Amino acid sequence: MSYRQTPTIVVLKEGTDTSQGRGQIVSNINACLAIQDTLKSTLGPFGSDILLVGSDGKTTITNDGATILKKLDVVHPAAKILVDISRSQDCEIGDGTTSVCLLASEILKNCKNFIEEGMSSNSIIKGLRDSCNLAIKKIKDLEINLEEKSQEDEYDMLIKCALTAMNSKIIQQNGEFYAKLVVDSVLTLDRDDLDENLIGIKKIAGGAMEDSLFINGVGFKKTFSYAGFEQQPKTFTNPKILSLNVELELKAEKDNAEVRIEKVNDYQKIVDAEWGIIMDKLNKIVDSKCNIVLSKLPIGDLATQFFADRGIFCAGRVANDDLDRIIKAVGGSILTSVNEINIEKDLGTCDKFEELQIGSERFNIFNGCPKSKTCTLILRGGSIKIIDEIERSLHDAIMIVKRALKNKQIVAGGGAIEMELSKYLRDYSHQIKGKKQLIIQSFAKSLEIIPRQLCENAGLDSIELLNKLRNFHANGEIFYGLDLDSDNVANNLEKFVWEPSVVKINALESATEAAILVLSVDETIQNKENDQGGAPGGAVPRGRGMPMPMGM
CATH class of the missing domain: 1.10.560.10 (GroEL-like equatorial domain)
Structure with a gap:
């Protein structure tokens, strides 16, 4: 057997x-x-x-x-x-x-x-x-x-929902102040969308919590600027705002660039051509009658001084999200070329633009934006750790108010x-x-x-x-x-x-x-970490020590 x-x-x-x-x-x-x-x-x-x-x-x-x-x-x-x-x-x-x-x-x-x-x-x-x-x-x-509530009652209801959300947070002692900030922020958004990402939050260490500001528009920290910036005007009423994705700077030649010339005059022509290009761009911007020029790309010292001499404010290297929110607030569009600027369609406006000193930072602020579907909260506090926790608390309250606005059923x-x-x-x-x-x-x-x-x-x-x-x-x-x-x-x-x-x-x-x-x-x-040369994840079946069947 x-x-x-x-x-x-x-x-x-x-x-x-x-x-x-x-x-x-x-x-x-x-x-x-x-x-x-x-x-x-x-x-x-x-x-x-x-x-x-x-x-x-x-x-x-x-x-x-x-x-x-x-x-x-x-x-x-x-x-x-x-x-x-x-x-x-x-x-x-x-x-x-x-x-x-x-x-x-x-x-x-x-x-x-x-x-x-x-x-x-x-x-x-x-x-x-x-x-x-x-x-x-x-x-x-x-x-x-609460669907049937009037506008005043709806505002009060949102304040109460925001206060409830803040009860367990670091800002509960200043709940009334922050609840108003939160509700005002959410109500500036488009009711059909309510995209909380359009509420910009900026943080400045120093000052009391109640020094925080609500801006019905856009505010961003002063960007890196060149010589001539301080000579530019810092306040405008009803300005025309031009938003660009254009570099306004003289660039040095690349290290590996090679230009062969036979005469010294040819070199001067190259330099003149480069100057001619940037001066043409600057003159077209001035011809558009704009008061403020914003760009995602750098605006160099030549352009900065050029605009200062003509009473125009400029800011380069503006963050993408800030410039996108500016467009939503003031209108207009972000241009990739300064040729054929349409003054009616391409320029935005607001009631007032100003540069303010807030704490240790300078901020460019656009107030009273006609197409305002965005806003900015500037948070203050004793230290950046406290401000970070305030931001997390406000995020919870903003989301609760947003949900209460969309779904007006409460418990x-x-x-x-x-x-x-x-x-x-x-x-x-x-x-x-x-x-x-x-x-x-x-x-x-x-x-x-x-x-x-x-x-x-x-x-x-x-x-x-x-x-x-x-x-x-x-x-x-x-x-x-x-x-x-x-x-x-x-x-x-x-x-x-x-x-x-x-x-x-x-x-x-x-x-x-x-x-x-x-x-x-x-x-x-739970798989061990792969040994060198082992099967990835140990998922491949393999035999070990399989004896030959007996009785063959």
């Missing part, structure tokens, strides 16, 4: 780490909970900041969830999912980046026991999807539509909506039987992480306040949430703690999908 030995097949590269099963899911959940531990202290008005030091030694002080996760060098593949949903929330909505990570981690934390007890991950996933769909449907029932903030959803899901779970009931109850419990963490970060008794909120919501007070000003609970709709409902919907969807993704992965294969 002959026996055939099964050959040993090695599919993966030697040294490849593989782990699978229930233990792998629990390990991935624990990695996500480590991220939650890092972020949870930053949530809410009393959330603490985190000091991050990069590999280059640069420090960042922030409590913005997306920024923290971006700066952290997260290597665990499951934990990276939280980094991705945080960035997604930041790009799509702009706020709620910390909340979405806390929610996802808490959902996983409450599902961890089910996994350890042997429940199928597919059963849990179905329950989570149903819970999320129920919660989103309830949000849409609870949201308040009460301060944990009110989470407590109402939690109560709704618990009540719903009592109507069904089986495993799904447990999953929905765990999802309801997970939603309470937001108000609970708000309490803990404020140093309050979370058990007492959450019990109060449960009591109010059980009695139909659906807008009651945390009032951290009075260390109690209050009707946050009346207190004007508002948030666009789209923020909560997006956060719930992203958090649930992230949790489902982690729960659906029960095997991880």
Whole structure:
């Protein structure tokens, strides 16, 4: 009788780490909970900041969830999912980046026991999807539509949404001032587009936070300038503005250029030709009757002095984004040639142009632009680190106001909506039987992480306040949430703690999908770095020590 030995097949590269099963899911959940531990202290008005030091030694002080996760060098593949949903929330909505990570981690934390007890991950996933769909449907029932509001009421609503977004930021003490800046900035944009990239943000260290300026137009830092610049006028009323992508400078010959001449007069002709070209350009610009000349390319000392003698202001090497925003604000177009300048179509204008000294910098400012679909915020602060955090805070508020303007449905903030959803899901779970009931109850419990963490970060008794909120919501007070000003609970709709409902919907969807993704992965294969000459990625199957079959 002959026996055939099964050959040993090695599919993966030697040294490849593989782990699978229930233990792998629990390990991935624990990695996500480590991220939650890092972020949870930053949530809410009393959330603490985190000091991050990069590999280059640069420090960042922030409590913005997306920024923290971006700066952290997260290597665990499951934990990276939280980094991705945080960035997604930041790009799509702009706020709620910390909340979405806390929610996802808490959902996983409450599902961890089910996994350890042997429940199928597919059963849990179905329950989570149903819970999320129920919660989103309830949000849409609870949201308040502000579509019918007058212009004044709409402005007040946007201010309140901006204030709510700033409550957890470094600028909360100056919230009223910055909220007005943010709302005014967003309202200058085209309502059909609302492109936040058209809000220019410039930073000048020094001065108080409330020295920050809103410019209904464009402002940019004085560019590199040549001799003769100081002789140019620095203020114009209703100027004509010419924007170019043309170099106005005498260029030296290239090192490898070769010009063969037989007479000295021929050399003079070459020099005269070069001067003739640039003087022709300058005279055509002057003939266009413009007062201000801007160019993406250099404007040399000859052109600078030429314009100064004729009462024209010029600036070369203007940044692309600044010049693009100037065109949107003042009109006209960016020309690549000065031939046949159309005075009506190619020149822009504004009410006033001036060069101002702001702190230690000089700024060129275009005010009162007739086609203004753009604006500029000039931020001031004690140090560049503070200004950087102000910029991150304003970005969140700008995105929230933009979303509120597009989707005029709001819900009460301060944990009110989470407590109402939690109560709704618990009540719903009592109507069904089986495993799904447990999953929905765990999802309801997970939603309470937001108000609970708000309490803990404020140093309050979370058990007492959450019990109060449960009591109010059980009695139909659906807008009651945390009032951290009075260390109690209050009707946050009346207190004007508002948030666009789209923020909560997006956060719930992203958090649930992230949790489902982690729960659906029960095997991880991690390749070693490629050895010299090895197969890339260790993905090519190969055999090792395969004995010849016996009994042949």
